[in-house]
Amino acid sequence: MKNFGENDTIVAISTPPGEGGIGIIRISGENSGIVASKLFKCAKKDLTVENFESHKVVYGKIVDEKGNVIDEALCIAMWAPNSYTKENVVEIQSHGGALVVRRILELALQNGARMAEPGEFTKRAFLNGRLDLSQAQSVMDIIKARTDASLRMAAGHLQGKFSDEIKAMRHDILEVIAHLEASIDFPEDDIEDVAKDEASAKVRSIKNRIEEMLSTFNTGRILRDGLVTAIIGKPNVGKSSLLNTLLREDRAIVTDIPGTTRDSLEEYANIGGVPLKIIDTAGIRETEDKVEQIGVEKSMSYVQKADLILALFDTSSDLTKEDEEIINLLQGKEGIVLLTKNDLSCVLDIEDLQKRLQGNFKYMQISTFNNDGIKELEQEIVNRVYSGTVKQAEGVFVNNVRQANALKEAQKYLEDCLNTIEMDMAEDFIVIDIRSAWEKLGEITGDTVDEDIIDQIFSQFCIGK
Incomplete structure (x- = not known):
């Protein structure tokens, strides 16, 4: 980070971009109070930011260089070493409009602060001994x-x-x-x-x-980044229905028309505390539709990089040519085979499927129509992620x-x-x-x-x- 280590004062917007009820501008450095006092004027005219009590909220107005009022705001001074960075820190809370927050930032820059670089507030907290690198x-x-x-x-x-x-x-x-x-x-x-x-x-x-x-490590990485889960199957086998069930909302379009999902959908689901990054792939089949062809190719690639494969087979019909392609694609892999449409009469020869599909797969029967087997599936996913680790000890993962x-x-x-x-x-x-x-x-x-x-x-x- 260039310039870091000098006794400069940095400033940045600490709330997300866009409109909101409140916008926060954070200033840190030895001269934070001086910078803030040039743009924040409190109701008591004889009181300036440099003289604020630490950690006390003060009401006032934001003014520009000509004295024009920009907004009403609250100001909090947190004097060193009792602040996030262990430096003098001043935070201004204004209304959360994108324009007003940007204007306050510009005023701070005009009055002696420089733009903070990514992570610079936390880096100062680390270098000043408030946090170690892991924290x-x-x-x-x-x-x-x-x-x-x-x-x-x-x-x-x-x-x-x-x-x-x-x-x-x-x-x-x-x-x-x-x-x-x-x-x-x-x-x-x-x-x-x-x-x-x-x-x-x-x-x-x-x-x-x-x-x-x-x-x-495996559990910790998954809790941090999500378990990349690929839902694989032929068209109309119930992939999008399963996605909607796990998300508990209608995210994917569900119809009886093959090829509805022509590209991969990525969503996060909370399964027993485990963040699942679910990828609902296009149904694997031969197609003349170029867009759908690309989707099928992406579906095949996700099988190679997913942490967990959910392979769906329709129990209400015999194995098809598309199923055979999926079986070949999954040979030697591991995951969970979901036998879908459990609410209908079973036609599929499950023993034949198990003989053909060589790999480390657990077989489970589900129905997204009546949610049969869904709780068991979710528990199986949680068990795989924690794999014997104690759930109460996540803090040391x-x-x-x-x-x-x-x-x-x-x-x-x-x-x-x-x-x-x-x-x-x-x-x-x-x-x-x-x-x-x-x-x-x-x-x-x-x-x-x-x-x-x-x-x-x-x-x-x-x-x-």
């Missing part, structure tokens, strides 16, 4: 959370539950390093073997803790690739450390490996991370946060 990343996770479980995980990270686990392991590693270095510095005390034995036991314990944390990679590298260094101990090598070599693990864990909290990585992380934030 800072969780800010965007809270904003983007789509289910209660997603929110619990993000809130747990923000409260430091995940960071506390990392810091505890780093503390234990430092103890091991201290004991090993003591045996190096005082060889006459004959503590070498004892130090190595203690180091081996502690390193194994830390390695097991990392392994337990890594086992939560690993939820992004950066965290997972750092943990894997730390685990590798700990394995190298154990091998070094087993080979009865000198303590100096053991310390090298275990210190490398300590540094890798520090990358998660930001204690040992490069500035380029910090910049890259905060560049993904929205402006104003």
